[in-house]
Amino acid sequence: MFQVPGVSGILNPGGHGHNKIKGTVVLMRKNVLDFNSVSDLTKGNVGGVIGTGLGVVGSTVDTLTAFLGRSVSLQLISATQSDENGKGKVGKDTFIEGIITSLPTLGAGESAFYVRFEWDGSMGIPAAFHIKNYMQVEFYLKSLTLEDVPNQGTIRFVCNSWIYNANIYKKSVRTFFANHSYVPSETPAALVHYREEELKNLRGDGTGERVEHDRIYDYDVYNDLGNPDLNEDFARPILGGSATHPYPRRGRTGRYPTRKDSKCEKPGEIYVPRDENFGHLKSSDFLANGIKSISQFVLPAFESVFDLNLTPTEFDSFQDVRDLCEGGIKLPTNVISTISPLPVVKELFRTDGEQVLKFPTPHVIQVSKSAWMTDEEFGREMIAGVNPNVIRGLQEFPPKSNLDPATYGDQNSKITADVLDLDGSTVDEALANKRLFVLDYHDIFMPYIRRINQTYAKTYATRTILFLKEDGTLKPVAIELSLPHPGGDHSGAISQVILPAKEGVESTIWLLAKAYVVVNDSCYHQLMSHWLNTHAVMEPYVIATHRQLSALHPIYKLLTPHYRDTMNINALARQTLINADGIIEKSFLPSKYSVEMSSAVYKNWVFTDQALPADLIKRGVAVEDPSAPHGLRLLIEDYPYAVDGLEIWALIKSWVQEYVSLYYAKEDDVKSDPELQHWWKEVVEKGHGDLKDKPWWPKLQTPEELVEVCTIIIWTGSALHAAVNFGQYPYAGFVLNRPTSSRRLLPEQGTPEYEEMVKSHQKAYLRTITSKFQTLIDLSVIEMLSRHASDEIYLGQRDNPYWTSDSKALEAFQKFGNKLKEIEEKLGRKNTDEKLRNRVGPVQLPYTLLHPTSDEGLTFRGIPNSISI
Structure with missing residues (x-):
């Protein structure tokens, strides 16, 4: 029986x-x-x-x-x-x-x-x-x-x-x-055929063009971002399948090639397996169609406004920027009539009979209009802002470059110890006490600076040195701005070091230097921290799971809630956001080199380093300490992203451990599960095939390795994405705080630009950073990307309470949800501790991005289960 x-x-x-x-x-x-x-x-x-x-x-x-x-x-x-x-x-x-x-x-x-x-x-x-x-x-x-x-x-x-x-x-x-739930060896014999047949149907045969009703999951390279048939300016390199441009794989569509390049697919509507389409009410459909509407209707309308000189093309004061949310921009009637019927305009732009385009007030200026300009806030946002996982501990001074000197010459830092104000400490003392930190974008940007600066943009590769003060805050002490040598890349870098200043033209130069740093940071955030390290790297896990793990498999049931909408939102990104002349290229510094730069960063991507504890240790902002919470001692004790993240990470891992133990009690159980082994082999060899020979991939031979792998995947799709996504509009909705581009270099003495800088720091800043047109693009998109939908499903929740019949799994999941509620209360209390100055900062914005739950809308909090926007 x-x-x-x-x-x-x-x-x-x-x-x-x-x-x-x-x-x-x-x-x-x-x-x-x-x-x-x-x-x-x-x-x-x-x-x-x-x-x-x-x-x-x-x-x-x-x-x-x-x-x-x-x-x-x-x-x-x-x-x-x-x-x-x-x-x-x-x-x-x-x-x-x-x-x-x-x-x-x-x-x-x-x-x-x-x-x-x-x-x-x-x-x-x-x-x-x-x-x-x-x-x-x-x-x-x-x-x-x-x-x-x-x-x-x-x-x-x-x-x-x-x-x-x-x-x-x-x-x-x-x-x-x-x-x-059944591991393959325990599947009732009568169901084995149906289990295997369903997986075979989902894999397809790797041929043909996919159509809407297909349910097939397969892999391909990113060969559909450009359109060489239009002209050379729209051609983009193929990402993936080569050592030159390695990349995670995306879902295969099988579309026809372009005429001019048989290796590139024609752009257009992008297939995703039918069940990966938004299948719920929020819907992300609204947000997705909103982004399409912006791309297809709103941006052309804005372009016509600026082309016809129907509105000033530049901001003339910081108040002009604040007016985007305080008073709005009056648009011509013909423009409003073009875009106002769109639901996205009515919902997000709040136009009215006065033809006013008005955005919500970003959180960063809701309390103070000028605190964003302080050095303390500049440093705080590196550990509590929208891109809090790049700063690292400085191990040697001056910082050294890893660029090949045979190609790039001397790229090491030119900052000297004698110029640094370290509150009475020497550089050696500060290094020994682990109080020096660096935000270093030099090696990432330098290979592209010469090409970027031949476009409309003008910028530097930056290094920022920060000192950890006694009160726990970070003080920027020097910014290095570097350009390629006019004699050629092999001649090294031309660098200038900018020091903090509070008065005169030097204070304006310091403000501009900070802007160049933030432009580097904004671009790295959007293209690497956000797109590459969450969206792009997750898609191979989604594909492999559906191809190799049956819906009956316990690990399928564990992971699939963390894939909801990811392939669909990624497909949308390829259509309108990261494509040639798309929204990112229009408004971010690297323009046509944007996604190509993310490929260069992917060369050094390491799966195991996506675990939060490993990441903190690798960046030199934490050290192992068995006596400390979670076995780590943070070198910046008041590091909101790391403090809150470790709580969430530890809880996810605990839940995964308890769940995995229900099905893999013995050491050899993981090794002997054929579906699991095929799944992981495909993730490594196909989904991330350009890095398949790296020695750091887990072998997936033990329950402990399975726990590590699943925890990293869940963390990436939930908490990591939440940390780098839902703060976009709250921080970057005020473009002065987080510009996405720079249009001119530091003015030289004797030029009209220098005289303008002497007379008005505001005009000098505004003529340097993101243009007015680009600002409208940025705000229109990131407002939607920062919103929670009405039917979002958060960490610790499922869309169906009967997702499994296993009572022990349900009990463990209930415990996971209850502990998340406790952590949320604990994190809330931290934000009221006045000793923790980085929790709220000068802008008086409490760090809540890793609070698990949220209401609908722009909330600056909430961890959805998956990358659903």
């Missing part, structure tokens, strides 16, 4: 007698998830369950039920009784009978239906089902619940999948499994 895990009782497989098993099917109509139907949803319209514009579905429940009546068939599959081929027996077809109008658990836009299956004792225990859709339009299947199964009680199937017409697939039926 056989007992299905997670449900009580045993069904005697030898028993007979006909039974009717009652079930409930929950689905969502297609148009609920269409961007244009958002207003329909708010009115509670339940008509048109399957698509709009077809004229076959009425607005009433009766019409809906009649239409669906014999259009969707279901068949239960036994987990305990097999046919002559060893496959679980399949029951008779059954069809949806009627709609349930009063189910309390239904979400917005969902509809529930009765279904009854013929099933007798000789068929054993049902644990899977087939479904066929005979309609011409798809629907979104949420779940099937079987009730009063003899001796079993309730059996649940969590589906969350699009169901298309059966005839468009080679295999006409879709198969779903009950919410049980």
